[in-house]
Amino acid sequence: MGDRKKMNLEEDRLSSLPDDLIHDILSFVSIKLAVKTSVLSSRWRYIWTSMPCLNFSSKGFHTLPKFSKFVKHILSGRNNQIEVSSVELISRGKVVQPCVKRILSYAFSHNVEQMNITFLPEKKIEFPLSF
Amino acid sequence: MSYSKTIVLTNYDGETFVVDEVVAVEPQTIEHMIEDGCANTSIPLPNVTSKILSKVIEHCKKHVETPNSNEKAAKADLKSFDFDFVKADQGTLFDLILAMNYLNIKELLDLIYQTVADMIKGKTPEEEEEMRRVNAWVFSCFVGVTCLYFKSKKM
Numbered sequence: 001m002g003d004r005k006k007m008n009l010e011e012d013r014l015s016s017l018p019d020d021l022i023h024d025i026l027s028f029v030s031i032k033l034a035v036k037t038s039v040l041s042s043r044w045r046y047i048w049t050s051m052p053c054l055n056f057s058s059k060g061f062h063t064l065p066k067f068s069k070f071v072k073h074i075l076s077g078r079n080n081q082i083e084v085s086s087v088e089l090i091s092r093g094k095v096v097q098p099c100v101k102r103i104l105s106y107a108f109s110h111n112v113e114q115m116n117i118t119f120l121p122e123k124k125i126e127f128p129l130s131f
Numbered sequence: 132m133s134y135s136k137t138i139v140l141t142n143y144d145g146e147t148f149v150v151d152e153v154v155a156v157e158p159q160t161i162e163h164m165i166e167d168g169c170a171n172t173s174i175p176l177p178n179v180t181s182k183i184l185s186k187v188i189e190h191c192k193k194h195v196e197t198p199n200s201n202e203k204a205a206k207a208d209l210k211s212f213d214f215d216f217v218k219a220d221q222g223t224l225f226d227l228i229l230a231m232n233y234l235n236i237k238e239l240l241d242l243i244y245q246t247v248a249d250m251i252k253g254k255t256p257e258e259e260e261e262m263r264r265v266n267a268w269v270f271s272c273f274v275g276v277t278c279l280y281f282k283s284k285k286m
Contacts, residue, residue, distance in 0.1 A: 013221060013225040014221075014225065016225075017225065017228065017229070021228060024240075024244055025228075025247050025248055025251075026248070027244075028244050028248030029251060033251065033252065037251070
């Protein structure tokens with residue numbers, strides 16, 4: 001227990017960075033992980049809601065409808081006043097049109113500057129060793 | 132000749148650093164100061180400590196001196212330099228983030244952001260243990276997750 005107390009007394013440098021720098025750091029991870037940081041402390045609770053950079057990836061979701069639901073929650077939970085600077089979407093498997101449409105219309109209505117969309121095949125494609 | 136011109140940087144502790152102009156213009160903030168004619172005497176950098184400033188100069192020097200070629204060896208050398216550069220303790224990393232943000236060195240800033248992001252991302256159990264030992268905020272993350280876990284168990 002003594003150890004824990006000592007550790008908590010250490011200065012938390014990451015949390016003391018200004019919001020925009022934390023956003024920059026979180027732009028290097030997926031939005032899912034960025035949202036996860038909200039459990040850290042009250043300082044982190046709403047940081048993700050004002051991120052200008054949104055990186056969606058269907059990786060880590062068992063089904064695409066689940067991913068779709070996640071996207072819906074993110075876009076409705078995000079601070080609507082903050083513009084979007086860049087959007088990335090990586091999706092594996094069949095395209096869920098309403099989901100992509102939702103992301104695109106949200107991005108365009110928030111003056112997106114940069115967009116990157118990648119669709120990967122459902123199964124890995126094996127190339128023959130020689131033709 | 133422009134390449135032999137030197138620029139004097141004065142930091143937070145009042146220490147002065149004399150650097151070649153080609154090196155000094157790597158940070159965009161300094162480049163703009165020189166362009167605007169504000170760099171005739173010395174450039175004050177009040178929010179950068181000498182430890183961090185010398186690290187930044189070291190980085191800029193290395194990147195300026197390495198020939199800008201497609202040569203594999205030069206690229207690999209620069210990559211390993213960058214790799215070692217970000218192997219600093221966390222306090223230094225966060226001081227660097229603030230300094231880079233002020234000096235506006237995009238390349239180096241991205242490198243450090245990536246490093247910190249990797250710290251946040253998934254880790255192996257050994258690395259986690261290490262993080263828990265050295266890093267207070269990640270530890271508070273574990274506390275948070277454990278609380279959630281117990282909450283869901285109670286229900």
